[in-house]
Each structure stands twice: as C-alpha cells, then as structure tokens.
Amino acid sequence: MTLIIFLIIGALAGWLAGLIMKGGGFGVIGNIVVGILGSFLGGWLLPKLGLIIGGDFGGFITAVIGAVILLFLVGLIKK
Template identity: 45%
Template sequence: MSFIWYILIGIASGFVAGKLMRGGGFGLVVNLIVGIIGGVLGGWLFGLVGITAGGIIGSLITSVVGAVVLLWIVGILSRSTGH
C-alpha cells in the first residue's frame, strides 16, 4: 500500500511544482517522474538542514520543495544551453 502512496504523492507533487514553476502541469507520467525525483531531492535537502517531515502532508511538502528545486535547476540549465 505504501508504494501506491509514493506514486500518488509523486503525481501530486509533480503537478503542484509544475503549477508553481511554469503555470501548468506536465502530464501524468512527467508529473510522476518529477515528483519522485523531487521527493528524493527534497529529502536530501531537508536532511542537509536537519528538517524531518513525517506523514503524508510532510512527504508531500518535501516532494513539492524538491520538485520545485529540480524544475528550477532544469530551467537554468535549459536557458544556458539555449533550448
């Protein structure tokens, strides 16, 4: 059952990050990928500063923060390469 929660949180956080950073979502599959990578990145970043977030809401916040950072980095890289 926890695997299903990871997928749902990944989709939701990817969607929210897409809305925050670009004004729209990216589609189900890309939202899922951005959300999952964002969850890992957010967990790592939160761990660096000593923040722990538990539960579904904490996981969602961590994933959204990580996904926003991921999209920000991708945006910087795509501007520097001219795409």
C-alpha cells in the same frame, strides 16, 4: 502498496510544482516524473539542511519542495 502511495504522492507533488513554477513545467507526464524524482531529492536534501517535516502531510510538502527545486535546476540547465 507503499510504492503505489509513494508514486501517487510524487505525481501530485510534480503536478503542484509545475503549477508553482509557471513556465518551468514539462507537461503532465514530465511533471509527474519530476515530482517522483523531486520527492527523492527533497527526502535527501531537506534533512541535511535541518528541515525535517514530519507526518504524512509533511512527506507531501517535502516532495513538493524537492520537485520545485528540481524543476528550477532543470530550468537552469535547459536555458
């Protein structure tokens, strides 16, 4: 059950990150994958930077930030 919730949060984060990074998205399915990977990135990177966001909503915010960072990096490589 936890995995399903994690995937849903990642999917929503990827969709939102695609909206934030206009022109940096990869379509709905691509943004969902980026959101899931971005949630891993955010969960790893933000605590290393001293940015710990607690709670359930904090996990979503962490996933969105990670997905935006990932979309930005992939956009740089894509150019």
